[in-house]
Amino acid sequence: MTKKSYYVTTPIYYVNDKPHIGHAYTTILADVLASYHRLLGTPTWFLTGTDEHGQKVQQAADKNGLTPQQQCDQTVVRFQELWKRLEITNDDFIRTTEERHKVIVQEVLQDLYDRDEIYRAEYEGWYCVGCERFFAEKDLVDGNCPECGRKVDAIVETNYFFRMSKYQEWLIDYIETHPEFIQPDFRANETLGFLKTKKLQDLCISRPKSRLAWGIELPFDKEFVTYVWFDALLNYISAIGYKRDDAKFNQWWPATHQLIGKDILTTHTVYWPTMLKAMNVPLPKTVFAHGWWLTGRTKMSKSLGNVVNPMEMVDRYGVDAFRYFLIAEMTLGQDASFTEEAFIRRYNSDLANDLGNLMSRTVNMLGRYCDGTFPALGSGALDGAPEQELWTAVQQAVVEMESSIGTMHLNGGLAAVLAAVRKVNQYFEIKQPWTQAKEGKTEAVGVTLALAAESLRVCAALLYPVMPEKMSALRAAFGLGKPELSQLRTFGVIKAGTVIGNPGILFPR
Numbered sequence: 001m002t003k004k005s006y007y008v009t010t011p012i013y014y015v016n017d018k019p020h021i022g023h024a025y026t027t028i029l030a031d032v033l034a035s036y037h038r039l040l041g042t043p044t045w046f047l048t049g050t051d052e053h054g055q056k057v058q059q060a061a062d063k064n065g066l067t068p069q070q071q072c073d074q075t076v077v078r079f080q081e082l083w084k085r086l087e088i089t090n091d092d093f094i095r096t097t098e099e100r101h102k103v104i105v106q107e108v109l110q111d112l113y114d115r116d117e118i119y120r121a122e123y124e125g126w127y128c129v130g131c132e133r134f135f136a137e138k139d140l141v142d143g144n145c146p147e148c149g150r151k152v153d154a155i156v157e158t159n160y161f162f163r164m165s166k167y168q169e170w171l172i173d174y175i176e177t178h179p180e181f182i183q184p185d186f187r188a189n190e191t192l193g194f195l196k197t198k199k200l201q202d203l204c205i206s207r208p209k210s211r212l213a214w215g216i217e218l219p220f221d222k223e224f225v226t227y228v229w230f231d232a233l234l235n236y237i238s239a240i241g242y243k244r245d246d247a248k249f250n251q252w253w254p255a256t257h258q259l260i261g262k263d264i265l266t267t268h269t270v271y272w273p274t275m276l277k278a279m280n281v282p283l284p285k286t287v288f289a290h291g292w293w294l295t296g297r298t299k300m301s302k303s304l305g306n307v308v309n310p311m312e313m314v315d316r317y318g319v320d321a322f323r324y325f326l327i328a329e330m331t332l333g334q335d336a337s338f339t340e341e342a343f344i345r346r347y348n349s350d351l352a353n354d355l356g357n358l359m360s361r362t363v364n365m366l367g368r369y370c371d372g373t374f375p376a377l378g379s380g381a382l383d384g385a386p387e388q389e390l391w392t393a394v395q396q397a398v399v400e401m402e403s404s405i406g407t408m409h410l411n412g413g414l415a416a417v418l419a420a421v422r423k424v425n426q427y428f429e430i431k432q433p434w435t436q437a438k439e440g441k442t443e444a445v446g447v448t449l450a451l452a453a454e455s456l457r458v459c460a461a462l463l464y465p466v467m468p469e470k471m472s473a474l475r476a477a478f479g480l481g482k483p484e485l486s487q488l489r490t491f492g493v494i495k496a497g498t499v500i501g502n503p504g505i506l507f508p509r
């Protein structure tokens with residue numbers, strides 16, 4: 001039986017620097033998915049948080065003249081403030097320096113050590129500080145890190161290892177028999193390609209304190225701290241009560257969607273599933289890897305100085321427009337390009353012209369021709385051919401939006417809603433309520449404007465998870481609160497006699 005609950009996670013973000021658009025994107029995507037599932041009536045849990053241990057954070061602290069904990073405490077606020085500003089509705093926020101997380105990491109380590117899933121050995125190899133990962137000589141590309149291309153350091157030291165290699169065949173088989181586990185498909189092939197051509201190594205899960213002290217101490221050896229990825233991945237279960245609150249844990253786990261960027265595919269589709277297997281915990285239903293946001297055609301990077309600051313975009317164009325652009329512009333799985341020109345183009349065409357303008361016209365005409373109240377409708381309001389056609393288009397948008405959530409084609413769903421919005425504009429051109437009014441056809445004007453308002457109501461409900469603030473304002477103008485599932489397919493929800501409010505210009509040009 002498939003479980004009727006929805007648990008979505010984002011990666012937990014490093015607190016070595018302030019958040020940028022990549023972080024904002026994954027979090028907004030998770031928020032939109034969570035919000036759609038709430039709208040569909042599915043019990044939903046949405047987790048995000050911060051990854052606070054490890055070398056990156058330690059180095060940032062050193063550079064800033066702070067203790068690592070101070071570095072974390074100062075930076076975490078920037079994430080939390082941004083999420084508030086972006087209207088993120090996460091149910092929990094986990095920091096890996098919290099006690100509730102640290103004790104679980106230590107219990108997991110002790111259990112795996114007791115069952116000989118973790119052992120002590122001498123390690124000789126290469127280490128990339130940026131990726132916080134070890135590589136064998138043969139895996140280096142031109143002597144550099146195979147993941148990020150930066151220089152690697154030679155290292156010889158005693159460490160603790162997780163017996164990851166013994167799960168190689170099991171993992172290949174699992175991925176092949178669970179096509180929904182790694183999405184999109186081509187990412188599953190990427191992981192499989194790697195698993196089938198390379199011998200999986202055991203995973204070094206410790207760092208000697210002499211080299212790095214900022215981490216969770218190994219419960220069985222006080223000279224070591226835990227490797228940051230082994231610590232961080234466990235956040236997804238420590239936060240929902242693993243080993244502490246069985247009812248809560250069983251309600252949400254296995255997670256439905258674990259969202260990640262494509263750069264952290266290996267950690268989430270090799271390390272994470274083998275860790276869970278060793279712990280006897282079921283795997284998440286889907287790890288979904290999205291692509292990169294590029295500036296024009298180049299990768300965003302601090303050294304190139306082309307990183308988009310989400311706060312600045314929001315200050316200039318508003319939260320909802322920013323959220324809308326990110327979701328509408330990226331085909332999930334592919335890379336997408338962020339340019340201010342593309343942003344403005346989409347803002348003007350979809351939001352200012354099509355949607356905003358339609359709302360202004362509808363509200364103005366309801367004011368002028370219906371005394372600013374919602375007209376009473378006879379039972380035949382939907383009988384006319386143009387009315388039928390419009391309502392069918394709106395219902396089609398409901399169907400497409402709903403299915404786009406299942407298939408993770410959110411941009412397609414949004415396009416269907418915008419198509420319905422344009423239909424309403426066309427409907428006005430066909431019916432010409434201003435002419436109807438001039439000819440004294442009061443009842444006909446009422447039907448035309450009511451149809452438009454009802455269509456807008458449904459479109460606003462479908463857009464609400466993406467643009468919560470503006471769509472709330474739009475719905476409030478018709479006397480409506482938060483959207484409800486039961487109202488998406490019903491005609492005639494706005495009450496006759498409702499005094500039409502003035503939402504102002506939703507999307508100024």
Ligand code: MSP
Nearest residue numbers: 011012013014022023051232233260261292293300
């Ligand atoms: N701390 C780890 C994740 C641990 S999860 C158990 C980490 N943190 S991160 O802060 O470096 O990155 C977090 C996410 O941001 C990654 O999924 C990464 O793909 C994403 N992005 C960073 N830059 C990005 C873009 N330019 N575009 C889209 N997302 C990118 O990795």
